[in-house]
Amino acid sequence: MANPLESKHIAPLYRAITLLDRLVEKGCASFGYNNGVQIYSESFAMPLVDSRADELIALLGGADELEWAKSLVLDKSQVPRQGKESCVLDVLSLLAWKLKGWRKGPFTLASPSCSLHIDSEWQSYMKWDLLAPFVQIGGAKVADVGCNNGFYMFAMYAGRKAESPQMPQSPQKIVGFDPSGLFYCQFAWLNHLLDLPIGYELLGVQDLPAYVQRVGEKFDVIFCLGVLYHRSDVFACLKALAQSLDKGGVAFIDTLIFDINDVASGLDSSISGLPLVLSVRQSYAKMSNVYLLPSLSALEGWCERCGFECVEVLAIVPTTTQEQRKTRWIDSLSLENFLDPNDSSKTIEGYPAPKRAYIKARRK
Numbered sequence: 001m002a003n004p005l006e007s008k009h010i011a012p013l014y015r016a017i018t019l020l021d022r023l024v025e026k027g028c029a030s031f032g033y034n035n036g037v038q039i040y041s042e043s044f045a046m047p048l049v050d051s052r053a054d055e056l057i058a059l060l061g062g063a064d065e066l067e068w069a070k071s072l073v074l075d076k077s078q079v080p081r082q083g084k085e086s087c088v089l090d091v092l093s094l095l096a097w098k099l100k101g102w103r104k105g106p107f108t109l110a111s112p113s114c115s116l117h118i119d120s121e122w123q124s125y126m127k128w129d130l131l132a133p134f135v136q137i138g139g140a141k142v143a144d145v146g147c148n149n150g151f152y153m154f155a156m157y158a159g160r161k162a163e164s165p166q167m168p169q170s171p172q173k174i175v176g177f178d179p180s181g182l183f184y185c186q187f188a189w190l191n192h193l194l195d196l197p198i199g200y201e202l203l204g205v206q207d208l209p210a211y212v213q214r215v216g217e218k219f220d221v222i223f224c225l226g227v228l229y230h231r232s233d234v235f236a237c238l239k240a241l242a243q244s245l246d247k248g249g250v251a252f253i254d255t256l257i258f259d260i261n262d263v264a265s266g267l268d269s270s271i272s273g274l275p276l277v278l279s280v281r282q283s284y285a286k287m288s289n290v291y292l293l294p295s296l297s298a299l300e301g302w303c304e305r306c307g308f309e310c311v312e313v314l315a316i317v318p319t320t321t322q323e324q325r326k327t328r329w330i331d332s333l334s335l336e337n338f339l340d341p342n343d344s345s346k347t348i349e350g351y352p353a354p355k356r357a358y359i360k361a362r363r364k
Helices: 010-018 054-059 063-072 088-098 125-134 151-161 181-194 205-215 234-243 296-305
Strands: 030-033 037-040 073-075 107-110 114-118 141-145 173-177 198-201 219-225 245-256 277-279 292-294 308-318 343-347 355-363
Touching (some): 010 054, 010 088, 010 181, 030 151, 037 181, 054 063, 054 088, 063 073, 063 088, 073 088, 088 107, 125 151, 141 151, 151 198, 205 234, 234 296, 245 292
Parallel strands (some): 141 219, 173 198, 219 245
Antiparallel strands (some): 073 114, 245 355, 277 292
């Protein structure tokens, strides 16, 4: 299998990340969590005093690109830094810009004199804040499947750091799984600054059982957020999660669902409670990789057939443009472009607009 870090687009970005120690020391920053991940270091304001970062800057496009990137960085008066002496955060901002698109976040990098805000497409803190009161991972072996750039894994550690009453103890380990080279590079860029003991495997959910067999231990808690509806074989996906959990382990899953009441109101409960599934024809909200949207009853049944029990519904939440929207940190379209312009209760294809179920399921 081809290494995604060696692809034409990703290889120079990954090379740039390997050169970051010439710019700033690994683990130089502290961090916290409040409606996103905030990363703080006095090193960010340090001027570029020698040529150690020259190769890194050249990989990213050179001096002209660096000067442009200063428009992303604000000084303490909230004015862009263009025209000022280059500092470490200017280079970091250029690399962050080259690492678009930023789906999960937001992230803020700050020093006493300057700051960079990465306004991601998804306001991922909304999902994490919904889940956090139900999460107990002290001493646990944790996996985040479809982890993207690691936002939720960073949030877990920030919760420990702040001695959150919901999560007072550190996990034994956290490992993220995602086959995307771009998302891995975003994670590696962030974790160079934080140097947290988080693993990251360039693997998908289908690879999870082989991974746990190889390492010789299963997980206590698995997060699988926004993955299930992208899998054409939902039973294989759920079985992979169950097989990778220790007995009694817990999976947190969120997925798009189909609520028949959204298309036919006033139905008898004997009908509206049926385990129905919407089979997407070509695309859903312009996503061609969405296949099956289950009713809540169908989702519970899928989990039970695949090795789970005690399926608990934590929340059912419509996706709104407060949570998902286009920003300059992504190049593609976003939710507002995926809905019917004349009726936001429908997707552009005429399906019910996105609604998500958040569930907690225990392995039998």
